Each structure stands twice: as C-alpha cells, then as structure tokens.
Amino acid sequence: MSIQRLGYMGFEVADVPAWRSFMTGKLGAMESSSSETEAKFRLDSRAWRLSVSKGHTDDYLFAGYEVDSEKGLQAVKESLEARGVAVKVEGPELTAKRGVLGLISCADPFGNRVEVYYGGTELFEQPFASPAGVSGFQTGDQGIGHYVLNVEDVDAALAFYTGALGFQLADIIDWKINEDLKVTVYFLYCNGRHHTFAFGKLPVPKKLHHFMLQAKEMDDVGLAYDKFDADRSIVMTLGRHTNDHMVSFYGATPSGFAVEYGWGARDVSAGWSVVRYDRISIWGHKFQAPA
Incomplete structure (x- = not known):
C-alpha cells in the first residue's frame, strides 16, 4: 500500500x-x-x-x-x-x-x-471561490500539485520515497543549467499526475526549490503571468516542459523559493516506461532575475 x-x-x-x-x-x-x-x-x-x-x-x-x-x-x-x-x-x-x-x-x-x-475535511456547502477570478485548480485524485526538494543524497531520497512511501519513478532529466553545471532531477508519481514529488542535488540554499499549482485554464496562467511580470518577480519565463508537457512559468514567492504556475500537463498512462531527458524544456523557461 x-x-x-x-x-x-x-x-x-x-x-x-x-x-x-x-x-x-x-x-x-x-x-x-x-x-x-x-x-x-x-x-x-x-x-x-x-x-x-x-x-x-x-x-x-x-x-x-x-x-x-x-x-x-x-x-x-x-x-x-x-x-x-x-x-x-x-x-x-x-x-x-x-x-x-x-x-x-x-x-x-x-x-x-x-x-x-x-479523512480530510470537505466543504462542499461552501464552494471554492477564487478572489483573483481563477477558474479553478486541477486537484481531486491527483492531489494539489507537486513540489521539488533539494537533497544531499539522491540515492537515499529514491530509496525512501519509492521504497517506504510507494512512489514510482516517472523519468529523470539531466538538466544543464549552464556550461559548468549539470544536475540530475528525479520525478516521482503516485497517481495519474506525471509527478507529485521531484528531487535533486540542486544549487539552491533552501530545502524547497519550488511548489506547483495547476490551473484549469490556460488563461489563468496568462493572467497570473502578467501579475508577476508587472512587479518583475518572474524567475523563469513561460515555457513547456519536456517530460510532463506542462505549459508554465516560475515566479518568486515572499520567502525566496519559487512557485510554478501551469496548465495542460499530460498524465501517466498504463504501461508507462521510465525514460531520461537531456533538456528540461521544449521551449521557453528562460531564467530572469527578480527585482
């Protein structure tokens, strides 16, 4: 189980x-x-x-x-x-x-x-209403999204999260951040969402690299992008990932780690095979320095 x-x-x-x-x-x-x-x-x-x-x-x-x-x-x-x-x-x-x-x-x-x-608490009698007019978020059987941790030992992380908690490995990306730095990121799934948890030995000072929310409509992503762009808090520009195919951008949070805001990810299907990628994105996701 x-x-x-x-x-x-x-x-x-x-x-x-x-x-x-x-x-x-x-x-x-x-x-x-x-x-x-x-x-x-x-x-x-x-x-x-x-x-x-x-x-x-x-x-x-x-x-x-x-x-x-x-x-x-x-x-x-x-x-x-x-x-x-x-x-x-x-x-x-x-x-x-x-x-x-x-x-x-x-x-x-x-x-x-x-x-x-x-046994989480449900509030069907009090419908969700976004104060920013977001149409909704992809949750349900897929949970609330995903997050990515910075870990010291990827083998220990893989053993714990797959062995003890039952995650499955979806794929890995050998991410070339720049000419001198490449890291391997492991992506794990526990339901139809392509990945719920990912980790790597990342060049960041915090435990948490980012968390992700998946909006129900692409316009929700575009409208959020404009808000982050207006105060120059974009971390990575709009792009589409190689592995989960999500269209997303990354913005700075008040705590310094990032939030990924996306739409349109593909699901894990029956007979899924583990693969690897040389690039993290098909297009976009260019780094920007927040103001």
Missing part, C-alpha cells in the same frame, strides 16, 4: 501578511483562516490545502500525503516501520488542527517532515 496523493503542504515564513496577499492576489487561492502567526488557504472543496506558519526559515515545513482509509494509513505506517523509519501516531490536537480523521508523521532521510493522513 502506498500514498495516493499530495493532500496539503505547509511553509514556514517570516512574513505571514505578505503571504496572505500573495496567495490570494497572485495565485488566486481562497483564504480559509488566518491569524498573526498562521494562515490557511483553499484550492478546491477541501477545508484547506496550503498553510503558512510564522518562523525564520522561509522554507519547507511539511508535506501531507493522503490515503483513502484507516486501513491504508496503517499499511503505510507498517511499510515505514519495516524500513526502520520512526513513525509517530499524532494525537487529537494535531489531528483536529489538520482537520483529518487519522494522522501519522515521520522524517525523510534529510529531516524533512512528512505526514500521512486519511
């Missing part, structure tokens, strides 16, 4: 008000709750999908992976423990805060917090 999808993510941020404005105004997420130290945001019918908590790191805080039942949660727990991973069964306080029925947590080989849960 493996995890089914990425259900939520949390970031530790220095400036919660800046993130509240960024999430709602630029990305089009719907704020579900907020205080001076924390804010949560909706992308669909779930009570929340993204959260920011006040702290100094401006980086990844946790990722929450969903399974479909209590039995599935127990199976993931047993899989982790069989590989020597220490697992904590979270108590009612954190379970209530996350709005789930059952929750376990552990650390990956690099100390990154990973949560697995079942």
